[in-house]
Amino acid sequence: MKSILILLCLLIVPAQLCASEFSFHQKSGLKSGPTLLIIAGVDGDEPGGFHAAATLVTRYQIEQGNLWIVPNLNFPAILDRVRGTMNLKFANVSKNDPNYSSIKQVKSIITDPLVDLLLNLHDGSGFYHPTRISSQRNPDRWGQSCVIDQEQLPGTQFGQLRKMAETTIQRVNKKALTQDHYFQMKNMATASTKDDIPAKKSLSFYAVSHNKPAIAIEASKKHPVYLRTYYHLVALESFMQQMGIQFSRNFPLTPAGVEQIIKEDALISLAEGRIQLELNNMRAEIHHFPLPKAVEPVFTSPNPLVTIQPSKDRYRFHYGNNRLAFLEPEYFELDRSIDGVEMLVDGVQQQVSFGSIIPVDKQFRINNQKGYRINVVGFTKPGYSNDGNFQIRYNQLKKSYSIDNTGQIYRVEVYRKERFSGMVLVDFRPESATKESRLAQTPSANQLANERHN
């Protein structure tokens, strides 16, 4: 129950209240099976690991067994783009430590009786190699390795740590782009080492010393983030297969496929779903942006790495280590009397929910509705304050008013007197013409009222 609360906290309550908390996601198949726990983001500057974990949340379905995911364990460090020192605090942490509560909560997840194997995702320096080849490829490096603390953990179902890691390494190396990217095994022999090595204080060793099999996956920081994410996912799938966890995903597991979905998954919804934004290619600053009055922005995102942080009298979108657009809000009361607009898009009439992102090839028209005012930001017709019922072509829109940085996506805002009803984005990007509309399901006023009563 506690775990579910953490998730709800992050997704629904204003971001700044919860940015110190991680999210916890549980996916279960219809068929029962073992439970794999994935933890990423213990080090805040290792985005390959946490984008891989977030991708499990957004893009994978589990058919058999259970996948539990903590994609953003040290979320404040992720937002600050720093490593942090959390991974040195698992043997001992002071009650006054800012990481205390997160460590306490994640320890209770790790030691849950259902957890059969823990995979801990990191991005490591250079390339680990058991012998010294060069300054970047030697025993002191970490990248492209599976790290274990000991060969096996007897008495547990998935305690053959070396064997499991070796099987995964073979699999990863079959899918590696070049031999230079091959994974190696790194055995820390943590318990039998006399020295007070950092590994003795780590999350992985905490798990092993509490009888939970644990393996760390380290992608190389020499790779771009999407390629690190690719190697993490190839390794993760191999471990799931070894455990008998059956899954499906809705994208091709190739470097290009992973690069694409990392961009596409940066979505956020505001104003009770009446606004949806694609954060990936937004302008650096968005002005006069309508938000519900007098509250901090409440948001939802399918992606656990997306959040909003206050920045003086503006807000800033964050996506993992990426600091994105600043939003300058203009506050309105919310109007819940309608859930969308009628549009004519390239000659096709359609009812469009607020929060949708609609591909347009040549032109669009928003049908006027009595009592409502349409504002197409970037379109002006002298003498008119309502942009409804005009056929609008791309070249009639002022590029500097687009919401994206290539001048191709525009805001359509709907108001009822002084209240804001919702927003639709019109998307003139050529590549989006072949894509499906991103239709939002704006909850109706009735649904919201029911939810409040429940």
Ligand SMILES: [Zn+2]
């Ligand atoms: Zn790390």
